[in-house]
Amino acid sequence: MGIESTKEKLASTGQTFRFGPETILKLATAATLVVLAAVVIFVVIGAVRSVLLVDLDLDLILTAVVNSLVIAAGAVVVALPVGLLSALYITELAPSKPAKMFWTTIKVLSAVPSVVIGFIGLVWLGYYESSQGTSPLRLYPAASLLLALMVYPSLASFLIEHFRRISPSLRASSYALGASRWQTIVYTVYPAARSSIAAAGFFGLGRTMGDTAIVLMLWQAAARSSLTASQDHRLFTVPTAIVMGAELGWHHSELFPMAMLIMILSLAISSLGRRFMQSHWRVQE
Amino acid sequence: MRDRHSPQTYTGGIIYSSIILISWLAAGILIFYVGYLVFRGFGPLVRFFRDGAFAETDNILLPLWFRTLSLLFGGALLALPLAIGAGVYLSEYARENRLKQWMLAAVGGLAEMPPIVYGLFGWGALAPYFGEGKQTLIFLLTSAVWLLPQLVSVTYSALKEVPVSFRRDSLALGGSRWQTTWGALMPCAGRFLAAEALGGMARVGGETAPVIMIAAAWPSFHGQSLSTLPYHLYRSVVESGEVASPHHFGTALLLVLTSVCLQGAALRLKRTGDSLAGSVHERERGRWY
Numbered sequence: 001m002g003i004e005s006t007k008e009k010l011a012s013t014g015q016t017f018r019f020g021p022e023t024i025l026k027l028a029t030a031a032t033l034v035v036l037a038a039v040v041i042f043v044v045i046g047a048v049r050s051v052l053l054v055d056l057d058l059d060l061i062l063t064a065v066v067n068s069l070v071i072a073a074g075a076v077v078v079a080l081p082v083g084l085l086s087a088l089y090i091t092e093l094a095p096s097k098p099a100k101m102f103w104t105t106i107k108v109l110s111a112v113p114s115v116v117i118g119f120i121g122l123v124w125l126g127y128y129e130s131s132q133g134t135s136p137l138r139l140y141p142a143a144s145l146l147l148a149l150m151v152y153p154s155l156a157s158f159l160i161e162h163f164r165r166i167s168p169s170l171r172a173s174s175y176a177l178g179a180s181r182w183q184t185i186v187y188t189v190y191p192a193a194r195s196s197i198a199a200a201g202f203f204g205l206g207r208t209m210g211d212t213a214i215v216l217m218l219w220q221a222a223a224r225s226s227l228t229a230s231q232d233h234r235l236f237t238v239p240t241a242i243v244m245g246a247e248l249g250w251h252h253s254e255l256f257p258m259a260m261l262i263m264i265l266s267l268a269i270s271s272l273g274r275r276f277m278q279s280h281w282r283v284q285e
Numbered sequence: 286m287r288d289r290h291s292p293q294t295y296t297g298g299i300i301y302s303s304i305i306l307i308s309w310l311a312a313g314i315l316i317f318y319v320g321y322l323v324f325r326g327f328g329p330l331v332r333f334f335r336d337g338a339f340a341e342t343d344n345i346l347l348p349l350w351f352r353t354l355s356l357l358f359g360g361a362l363l364a365l366p367l368a369i370g371a372g373v374y375l376s377e378y379a380r381e382n383r384l385k386q387w388m389l390a391a392v393g394g395l396a397e398m399p400p401i402v403y404g405l406f407g408w409g410a411l412a413p414y415f416g417e418g419k420q421t422l423i424f425l426l427t428s429a430v431w432l433l434p435q436l437v438s439v440t441y442s443a444l445k446e447v448p449v450s451f452r453r454d455s456l457a458l459g460g461s462r463w464q465t466t467w468g469a470l471m472p473c474a475g476r477f478l479a480a481e482a483l484g485g486m487a488r489v490g491g492e493t494a495p496v497i498m499i500a501a502a503w504p505s506f507h508g509q510s511l512s513t514l515p516y517h518l519y520r521s522v523v524e525s526g527e528v529a530s531p532h533h534f535g536t537a538l539l540l541v542l543t544s545v546c547l548q549g550a551a552l553r554l555k556r557t558g559d560s561l562a563g564s565v566h567e568r569e570r571g572r573w574y
Binding site: 020021022024025026027028029031032033035036038039040042043046082083085086088089090093094102104105106107108109110111112113114115116117118119120122123149152153156181182185206209210211212213216217220221224238239242243246247255256259262263266267270271274 | 296298300301304305307308309311312314315316318319321322366367368369370371373374375378379388390391392393394395397398399400401402403404405406408409410430433434437462463466484487488490491492493494497498501502515518519522523528529533537540541544545547548549552
């Protein structure tokens with residue numbers, strides 16, 4: 001690049017520092033990185049300190065992590081196929097007007113906060129539960145379904161964005177060879193979209209795993225309805241356990257290790273998703 | 286016997302009508318619960334705004350709403366200058382090297398971090414530092430810190446969407462790097478940037494976890510001076526014996542309307558709905574495919 005070489009020349013003639021936009025931008029970047037590093041370092045130091053100084057309730061931590069993963073995986077197992085079908089419908093099958101309607105609905109409703117979905121879930125579950133006692137274990141499928149309801153719109157719009165990037169020439173070639181629409185979907189679109197479907201799965205997993213409000217509200221409702229449930233940790237996910245630990249002051253020492261675990265998990269999941277996006281051959285025009 | 290590759294297949298027909306069915310069923314569930322919320326919550330909401338906006342009752346919806354919005358926009362205003370600066374630097378100025386890859390990975394990973402981590406930061410680091418009485422400031426800072434990586438990666442991707450030719454042409458006309466960024470790229474990327482930022486704010490505004498965590502720093506205080514709409518909904522649903530009260534439906538509807546308006550504004554700004562079909566642009570039987 002010409003600019004690069006000009007800068008090199010300037011640097012070699014001794015004009016190394018000049019106050020300009022670049023300096024300000026560099027400062028902004030540095031400040032951003034410092035703030036973000038502060039968050040990470042704060043959590044890591046807290047975790048290390050409590051691992052070294054306190055004997056932790058490993059049972060609680062393990063249960064919370066496993067619960068988070070199980071509930072999130074349940075939600076993704078429900079939401080991913082439905083999201084995939086909706087994305088196929090919008091990009092491959094639908095006439096343009098219904099497609100636009102469908103897309104707007106999904107996109108707009110992906111912003112509905114999870115508290116609201118938790119609230120609706122409690123209302124509907126309340127009608128169902130009123131005759132029978134509440135058991136925390138019955139809340140697993142409820143939590144998964146509500147999380148699936150929460151994540152489905154964003155999952156579907158994620159997939160749509162990626163399906164739209166598949167080159168039209170692939171589809172054109174497929175139709176030109178006389179393939180039916182279904183054959184085009186199975187033999188042309190699906191192979192090109194496989195990596196983004198996997199990435200969508202990881203995206204949904206990260207989103208649902210980190211959500212607090214839905215599981216928290218379900219747990220609180222169960223705890224209110226029966227005393228034994230309030231001592232029951234079986235429905236604790238990691239975010240829920242962190243909130244309850246902070247609110248009730250039970251598990252102060254477990255907060256930071258759990259937060260660090262969920263940071264690591266979410267980093268691992270998002271980087272796996274990104275790996276999938278990069279590894280597959282991209283279709284270029 | 287039908288060939289597997291013949292243009293029409295029976296299975297294909299069945300499967301794609303079931304695709305249509307399932308998609309509309311899923312969208313129907315979404316529309317159904319929002320419709321239910323409107324059905325139950327519209328009356329209470331109207332009543333709140335009509336009767337008690339200025340009354341000395343326990344009607345606190347209006348101030349809550351203003352507080353939610355002002356805290357949200359305040360946090361975004363705090364984060365935006367830093368975030369845009371960092372995004373522009375990473376996209377336009379930084380050299381392609383390992384350090385840049387690391388910075389991008391860090392920002393991207395932190396943008397997808399669960400909100401509870403930022404809540405924990407607010408609870409454990411900011412709350413003890415600023416002390417009681419500064420809850421609003423603490424919440425502002427927490428949401429700014431949370432928005433920061435999201436806005437950086439939004440800025441970065443918005444600038445990357447601009448074609449390379451814009452940069453080349455501007456540089457060829459003798460523009461400096463800053464003139465290129467400010468004069469050629471920003472007008473093009475700004476719309477996308479604003480849209481994505483609004484979308485991020487819609488997500489942040491509805492999130493409960495940071496507020497719950499910050500309120501948990503002072504157990505006796507129950508987040509009174511910082512309760513936002515989502516926190517208020519959570520707290521009153523959890524604490525009241527009756528879940529399905531009109532007040533809750535009104536609050537939930539107001540919350541949904543706020544987020545949906547923000548997101549709708551983002552969509553209007555982005556205007557990507559025009560070419561939805563990721564497909565051959567060939568009209569046949571009224572379909573894009």
